Amino acid sequence: MSREKALQTSKNAAMLLVGTMVRMVGNFFFVLYSAKMLGLERFGKLNIANHLFELFLSLAAAAIGIMLTRDIARWQRSLNSLLSSGIVLVSMLCCLVPLVLLPLGFGFGYSPDTMEALGISCLAMFPATLCILLEAVFVAKHRAEFVAIGAAVESLLRVLLGILVLSLGYGIIALMWVLVAVRIGLLIYYWIMLYHFAEYRFRFSYAIFKRFFMRWRVFAAENWMATIYTSLDVLIVSWLAGDVAVGLYSAAWKLVRLGTVFAKSFTTAVFPVMSRLYVDSQTGFQRLFRNSTRALCIVALPIIIAVSILSDRVVALLYKPEFAAAGPILQVMIWILLLEFLNPFLSHVLFAQGKQHRSMYAAAISLSFNLFAAYFLVGRMGAVGAAYAYLGSGFLAMAFYLISIASKEVLVGLVIEFVRIFIAALGMGFVLYYVRDYFVRDQDIPAIILIAFGTYFPLLFAVQGVRIADIHFFKHTFLKKASA
Numbered sequence: 001m002s003r004e005k006a007l008q009t010s011k012n013a014a015m016l017l018v019g020t021m022v023r024m025v026g027n028f029f030f031v032l033y034s035a036k037m038l039g040l041e042r043f044g045k046l047n048i049a050n051h052l053f054e055l056f057l058s059l060a061a062a063a064i065g066i067m068l069t070r071d072i073a074r075w076q077r078s079l080n081s082l083l084s085s086g087i088v089l090v091s092m093l094c095c096l097v098p099l100v101l102l103p104l105g106f107g108f109g110y111s112p113d114t115m116e117a118l119g120i121s122c123l124a125m126f127p128a129t130l131c132i133l134l135e136a137v138f139v140a141k142h143r144a145e146f147v148a149i150g151a152a153v154e155s156l157l158r159v160l161l162g163i164l165v166l167s168l169g170y171g172i173i174a175l176m177w178v179l180v181a182v183r184i185g186l187l188i189y190y191w192i193m194l195y196h197f198a199e200y201r202f203r204f205s206y207a208i209f210k211r212f213f214m215r216w217r218v219f220a221a222e223n224w225m226a227t228i229y230t231s232l233d234v235l236i237v238s239w240l241a242g243d244v245a246v247g248l249y250s251a252a253w254k255l256v257r258l259g260t261v262f263a264k265s266f267t268t269a270v271f272p273v274m275s276r277l278y279v280d281s282q283t284g285f286q287r288l289f290r291n292s293t294r295a296l297c298i299v300a301l302p303i304i305i306a307v308s309i310l311s312d313r314v315v316a317l318l319y320k321p322e323f324a325a326a327g328p329i330l331q332v333m334i335w336i337l338l339l340e341f342l343n344p345f346l347s348h349v350l351f352a353q354g355k356q357h358r359s360m361y362a363a364a365i366s367l368s369f370n371l372f373a374a375y376f377l378v379g380r381m382g383a384v385g386a387a388y389a390y391l392g393s394g395f396l397a398m399a400f401y402l403i404s405i406a407s408k409e410v411l412v413g414l415v416i417e418f419v420r421i422f423i424a425a426l427g428m429g430f431v432l433y434y435v436r437d438y439f440v441r442d443q444d445i446p447a448i449i450l451i452a453f454g455t456y457f458p459l460l461f462a463v464q465g466v467r468i469a470d471i472h473f474f475k476h477t478f479l480k481k482a483s484a
Contacts, residue, residue, distance in 0.1 A: 022152040024257070028258045033163060033166070038171065039322070040248070040322050044244055044250065048114055048246055049172060052118060053125075055228070061132040062227065065135065066136070067086075068133060069139050070271070072136070073272040080201050081203050083200065084204045085213075086212070087130065089216065101121075102115070108235075111243070114172075120180060121180075127183040131187050139268060139272065143197060157182050219351075229367040232370050233390050234386075237386050252315070252330035255334075259303055266292070266296070266345075267344050271351070271352065277352075289406075293342065293346075294417050294418075297417075298465065301338070301424075302424075304335055308331055308335075309432050311327045311328070315327040329384050333387040335391055336387065347401065362397045362400040365396060420463045431455045432448065
């Protein structure tokens with residue numbers, strides 16, 4: 001990889017991280033505000049509507065976006081025909097969304113205001129899906145700054161307008177209309193930027209669309225199963241346990257999602273690089289895979305250990321007392337963060353290798369396990385049962401991903417590196433456990449964070465979870481050139 005392309009990749013990663021961070025942080029603070037203003041039950045209804053919108057948005061567009069990123073990165077001159085085929089396909093899928101989403105809501109017995117919110121969300125589906133396609137084009141063309149700006153502005157507008165309508169006494173219906181407005185605004189901005197740098201022209205060819213559709217089927221099958229798998233928990237909790245349980249579960253889940261900013265941005269930015277390296281340099285591809293997996297574990301594990309120990313304190317700090325029951329749920333659910341970091345990255349490794357069918361098998365296995373486990377556990381344990389079911393199925397999928405990607409020798413090496421990182425994180429956890437009772441005020445949180453960092457990083461170097469060579473590798477890969 002040339003220095004110019006490496007710098008483009010570094011810029012892509014940085015821009016995606018900034019944009020996703022702004023969006024996630026803005027959404028997180030709005031979650032806290034809406035939980036306070038709406039109360040537990042109405043907060044649960046809002047999260048049901050938002051969750052189903054995001055679920056069907058991913059079903060309609062995510063697989064097409066992933067395929068566009070890979071194909072445009074490989075065949076730069078085919079942008080017009082590839083994007084045109086994607087637009088036609090996503091338009092067809094958007095027409096089917098209300099025919100599935102609304103009967104699903106009726107079947108689950110949702111309240112009238114929840115059903116109205118779902119109906120409004122269907123209006124936001126078409127602009128939102130087109131935004132995903134255009135973001136895929138920007139990433140493939142190394143113009144992720146457009147995504148960063150769009151994500152930041154869209155998030156800011158949605159938060160400000162959401163706060164305004166809630167402060168005026170409106171509820172979840174008004175919030176869904178805000179969703180429609182900001183997604184239309186984001187689409188207009190992306191469309192202007194596309195014409196600005198690519199001079200896109202709609203060029204539809206049935207023959208190209210047919211080939212596009214045939215390639216998309218495997219991506220779609222994998223993505224649909226993975227998406228349904230990651231969304232199944234909230235659906236089953238809403239069906240078997242009701243709006244209040246969804247409110248508690250979502251309060252904990254939002255804290256986990258906040259921690260996925262780094263992983264999502266890193267995976268999205270590195271995917272085009274992996275796709276090219278797999279063709280150009282198998283050695284560089286394998287080293288990037290191993291070191292990226294370790295880097296994700298280094299970030300995820302200390303967060304998991306710390307939140308597991310301080311879960312009650314975290315919930316009490318951020319939510320009203322009526323959300324206190326979310327603490328035990330968060331203590332289990334925080335381990336999902338490791339899955340949120342690793343599994344999407346591992347599936348993209350398979351995509352880069354052209355093994356998307358194996359990712360599809362992993363998604364099918366985990367979905368089947370999660371379906372039966374969630375139905376069994378939620379009925380007996382409530383919302384926390386959904387977290388246990390998600391964990392079990394997620395680790396099963398991770399094992400299948402790793403077996404499909406790496407040789408036995410590489411897997412043994414990854415396990416050894418994981419144990420080293422886990423020992424450092426566990427040592428930090430022991431320190432936090434024994435000092436937590438000395439820091440009981442909210443103002444003590446910075447001191448707790450300082451103690452955690454001050455303990456973790458020396459231990460990480462002591463057990464050789466991180467070595468100086470690792471720093472040189474990432475500098476070499478993203479700032480100079482990929483290893484040959």
